[in-house]
Amino acid sequence: MTKPRTLFDKVWDNHLVDKRDDGTCLLYIDRHLVHEVTSPQALEGLRTAGRKVRRPDATLAVPDHNVPTTPRSQGIDDPESALQIETLEKNCAEFGVPIIGMNDIRQGIVHIIGPEQGFTLPGMTIVCGDSHTSTHGAFGSLAFGIGTSEVEHVLATQTLIQRPAKNMRVTVDGALSPGVGAKDMVLAIIGTIGTAGGTGHVIEYAGEAVRALSMEGRMTVCNMSIEGGARAGLIAPDDVTFEYIKGRPMAPKAGAWEQAVTYWRTLPSDPGAIYDKEITLRAAEIPPVLTWGTSPEDVVPITGHVPDPSTVEDADKRASMERQLSYMGLKAGMAMQDVKIDTVFIGSCTNGRIEDMRAVAAIAKGRKVAAGIRALVVPGSGLVKQQAEEEGLDRILIEAGFDWREPSCSMCLAMNADKLKPGERCASTSNRNFEGRQGPGGRTHLLSPAMAAAAAIKGRFADVREFMS
Amino acid sequence: MQKFTTLTGVAAPMPTPNIDTDRIIPARFLKTIKRTGLGKSVFNDVRYNPDGSEKPDFVLNQPAYRKAQILVAGDNFGCGSSREHAPWALLDFGIRCVISTSFADIFYNNCFKNGVLPIRLPKEQVDLLMDDAKRGANAVVSIDLEKQEIKGPDGGTIKFDVEPFRKHCLLNGLDDIGLTLQKGAEIDGFESKQKSNQPWLHTARA
């Protein structure tokens, strides 16, 4: 009898090209996504060495980080941003790599367009010079972020030198409560395991609450695996997955489709497969949550309070917590719902999909953004924007006082013009609350799209459940 | 890639846990299309005031540590973004080695590709080196990769682990791509097998 294997083990085994005696493996890569920030040095390296891109057909480029959220016809003001995007275009032309350009309706955040185009499929190995490549694990593919040297390695060889990760399973039993969604689930998981909890592991998300998520929700969960320290997150593919993929432009077509689905159905972990680490959460115990500090593990319920450093024993940890509170401009013991905000950012590869736009519109409908609050909604791709407009969501949002923008990474990392000013406080649906992430001195609180909408309306953090009738 | 064999230099203490790659090099400095020149911006937002003047309390601004080549860091160093600009910036400043109890996976990996040696040690040993590092310019530490040894300022020796393949590449400054291209036949073989078993991976493009 063969040993029961996990989903990760199966995808890994199916991509092994070579294995050294010391355990170092050469892994075949099925799909490579490329964006403008982490690729120029890699392509320059190829050029210098006189090398080619081995499989342009397995590679897809899109500019996203530097792209402005103003109408495309206005161009890019920042010359450095413009140069980086131009360099991507030139490199793609020179090396024959397909690119979805800035003026293409399909342009958007790299981790949104992969799934949207059917470029991302179950059972694949997928990489990108970007840590949130973990997003694609929602399809049951092994997807992880790599550095620029590895980008160059994949371009030249279509492989990577890797060592197998350990298996970790996070099970969320039962059903989520009303007002609680995928973002709350993943923040609660990170709050439980800590930002280094998954280091060296690939996390498989399982359990009834995970199965019940849409593909959008599953992508939100897998997206933040890296914030829990894991290289990748995975969810077993099922009918929800296949339904999402079917008919997408780059998905397998008739004939090949049946063959692919038959294969994909063999991927879920075998009963009895062993995990190196196991965590279980009860969905019913997860409330709407948000972060108070500058690490994604700093999670509190919306009904909670800013924690008190004086209760922490370890001196280094206490000092670091005091520093966080001073950076965030918060006092120990404050109720989170008393904390006032300046800005709301809805978007990013965590929460820039159509379901997120709908969640925001559902709260915003017939209400107004509080006076003095800047509230940006940045759809994750041109196609998300188009669909939202077809559903009339843009009108609801604009009437409520939200600013409806063009797709980009935008204020998730402030490489384009959308930034926080020093000291400004933001309710953000993105994935990182690091110091300065949304602009130098900016203060970021991570939360769900519905909670961000509720905060926009109240002008301070608010319990989304009060907005539900 | 620059070789790493031995290194003797000043070690700077950075005890804060979870130092992320956004802190090491903020996103606005990633607009470069080169690998070099990032050293002046490493740790920018904790190193400089908004007017560009130095923050005197930041460790690398202190006279003893301005030429530090080693960082002794808190847990989970290098978490967050995959940006290889983080090791590029450290290297450009002159840092060739980072010692911590733990590193985020991608950062750890990126270091090896750039001739920077990340060393993982148990907490007690990192604590000892942190105390040494806090002693300023006297905090000279020697690292010998071949022997896998660290010598502290008082002559005590600490052994460390490193994967044999990574050690080999670092000691010899080897380019991974060249090594992998020698496996061309195996890669071709894998591809043709995959083409017949999972043809949709090779045909399904719009």
Ligand code: SF4
């Ligand atoms: S949206 Fe944010 S996290 Fe996602 S790829 Fe863009 S910058 Fe990275």
